[in-house]
Structure formats: C-alpha cells, structure tokens
Amino acid sequence: MSITVLYFAAIRERLGQDRRELELPASATIAEVWTQSTGEPWNGQALAAINQEYAKAGDRVADGDEVAFFPPVTGG
Amino acid sequence: MSVHLQESALDPWEWVQRHQAEHTAIQGKFGATSVFVGTMRDFNQGQQVEAMTLEHYPAMTQKQLETICDEARQQWGVLELLVVHRYGAIKPNDPIVLVAVWSGHREQAFKACRYVIDALKTRAPFWKQEQTSDGRHWVEQEG
Numbered sequence A: 001m002s003i004t005v006l007y008f009a010a011i012r013e014r015l016g017q018d019r020r021e022l023e024l025p026a027s028a029t030i031a032e033v034w035t036q037s038t039g040e041p042w043n044g045q046a047l048a049a050i051n052q053e054y055a056k057a058g059d060r061v062a063d064g065d066e067v068a069f070f071p072p073v074t075g076g
Numbered sequence B: 001m002s003v004h005l006q007e008s009a010l011d012p013w014e015w016v017q018r019h020q021a022e023h024t025a026i027q028g029k030f031g032a033t034s035v036f037v038g039t040m041r042d043f044n045q046g047q048q049v050e051a052m053t054l055e056h057y058p059a060m061t062q063k064q065l066e067t068i069c070d071e072a073r074q075q076w077g078v079l080e081l082l083v084v085h086r087y088g089a090i091k092p093n094d095p096i097v098l099v100a101v102w103s104g105h106r107e108q109a110f111k112a113c114r115y116v117i118d119a120l121k122t123r124a125p126f127w128k129q130e131q132t133s134d135g136r137h138w139v140e141q142e143g
Helices: A009-015 A030-038 B012-022 B058-076 B106-123
Strands: A002-007 A019-023 A047-050 A053-055 A066-070 B002-006 B032-039 B047-056 B080-086 B088-090 B095-103 B126-132 B135-138
Touching: A002 A009, A002 A030, A009 A066, A009 B126, A019 A030, A030 A047, A030 A066, B002 B058, B012 B032, B012 B080, B012 B095, B032 B106, B058 B080, B058 B106, B080 B106, B095 B106
Parallel strands: A002 A066, B002 B080
Antiparallel strands: A002 A019, A047 A053, A047 A066, B032 B095, B047 B088, B047 B126, B080 B095, B126 B135
C-alpha cells in the first residue's frame, strides 16, 4: 500500500524533510510507519495522526492514508 | 460556528463585532458573550523574545478546532462560537488567538470559552518557534 507521511516542527527540522510518499505492507502500524520512514526505532518520541485525527502507536494505517508525526503542540 | 486560520494580523474586537452582527438568528437570544484573546508576550521563561513563527498542520488544525467547538456546544448548549487563530510570523503584542462564545447565560459562556482555549492548547497542532538573542528555539509545551 502507498501512504503519505508528514513531519512537523522540531521533528521536521531534525529529519530534514517535511513529507514523503511511502510503500508499506498492508495494515502497518503507526510505529512501523515511523521506523520505515525515518530508519529510527519507535519509542514514543512523537505524537501521531492518521487522516488528521490523533492516533496511537498500534493503530493501523490503510492505503492512501495521510500519516503525520509531530511534537507536543504549543498553540494558543 | 466558525473556525478561521489566518496569516495576516488579527483584530479580535472587529471579529467579535462582525460575527455577532452577521449571526442575526442569535440576536435577542444571547444574554452573555465570553471572549478570550491570547496575545504574544515579549518575554518567555526569563528571556526577551524578538519574534515568533507559528507552524501548523492546516487540515488537522481546522478539523480539531471544529471538533472542540462541537464538544463545547453539545456540553453547554451555547448558541454560537467563533475561533480565529494566527499562523506564520508573529510579533510581540500581536493577538494570536480569539475564542468567543455566545450563550443565554454567563455560566455556559464562561465554561465553554475556557474549555475551548484549554482544549486548543493541548490538541490543535500548532508549534511556536521563538527568536531570542540566543537564536531560534521551539517552545516546550506548558505543564
């Protein structure tokens, strides 16, 4: 399956990229998307979203999903 | 109910006035309007802040803020809500966020307004990067 991965703020800067398209085995989890897309082990270092809704490490992604990783939010 | 994200300067009082005038259906029905305005300080954690950049995740920010407003409306039965938030380059003394709530009585308006700004701070995907004399750094989430 094919998904889009977005990175924001300090995570975007550290990784040196803001988005990438990724090919993955069907029903990969958020933690697997992180590891596959960054080459780093998942240790809960980011908040995650699937299609603009908050997601947990074990949540599964589907073909065409937009996955995002970002640090704790600081708006307002 | 409106959620609006903008890069340009934000005049909260003009927004409140215009929103209220345009929503003719609530006129005569609301007895209370509660307004919160968040403004950029020129200091943070003892350091002088010269400027700030607010990064966001546009589609998710819009969605999360609409969900938060829905929750507030359902919980307190308020008549109307307005949220306006800046992004991009921001200077000290600039308003960053406006939350306005119209309801029949003050209790609902105060509570819903407080709920929306508190939920925004923990759920809406915005990230502040401050420019100080030491350079740029990402702001840590408040405890």
